[in-house]
Amino acid sequence: MGILTLVLCSCSGQTVSLPWARPPASSWEHQGGFVFIHMGSSLYTLPCSPIDMEVADPTYHWRQDRPVPRLLSVTKEGHLLFQHFQAADSGRYSCTISYTKRRIPVSQTFHYSILGYHVPGGLDTVLLFHSKFCGDEWTKRFLHDLQDKLRQLEMEQHCKLQLSVTFCFPLLNSPSDEFIVQVQLEVSLFGPSWDEHCNSQDSELVTGCYRRTVRHNV
The missing domain is CATH 2.60.40.10 (Immunoglobulins)
Incomplete structure (x- = not known):
């Protein structure tokens, strides 16, 4: 039985690629x-x-x-x-x-x-409340209720509200049973889910939305 030998050559001397050879990546x-x-x-x-x-x-x-x-x-x-x-x-x-x-x-x-x-930066704000009480236990309950309301406001406005300083003192030129509760808040412009409406598969839309939201919050 004879052996068939296939020889491919190029007269120019260049390598000839086989038709079934894997193309380069x-x-x-x-x-x-x-x-x-x-x-x-x-x-x-x-x-x-x-x-x-x-x-x-x-x-x-x-x-x-x-x-x-x-x-x-x-x-x-x-x-x-x-x-x-x-x-x-x-x-x-x-x-x-x-x-x-x-x-x-x-x-x-x-x-x-x-x-x-x-x-950087944020807002500092002071809230004043009129009260008939100024005891420690009452103030603690009041601040607890206030924080619950602030959490709801955070979700609505997408900001972050942090109680920093609280004072309770008598109201001047008023009966002794009236007091002022002063609450100081630190307000961050970027709270939970501040960017929730910027979710998109279009990168240009996402980038533009984030920029507009940052400017709006500032």
């Missing part, structure tokens, strides 16, 4: 730039690519450049998810999107520098 790296996220932001999502990429069956891989990697939350759309963003979440992140284009494996990696920021 293509990969690119991009600098996604800086991303600023307000401290305490809830459910902030960052897409893998800054532009919409219409590719078939992509896979996403996020990683953070730090000595001890930690588990990252990624949505099914490949967005990096931050829940209640904290200072420790700042750092350099990279996302690789992999897909196939014309039977060629393709990967693109985007690098981001994510920085947390906080608008």
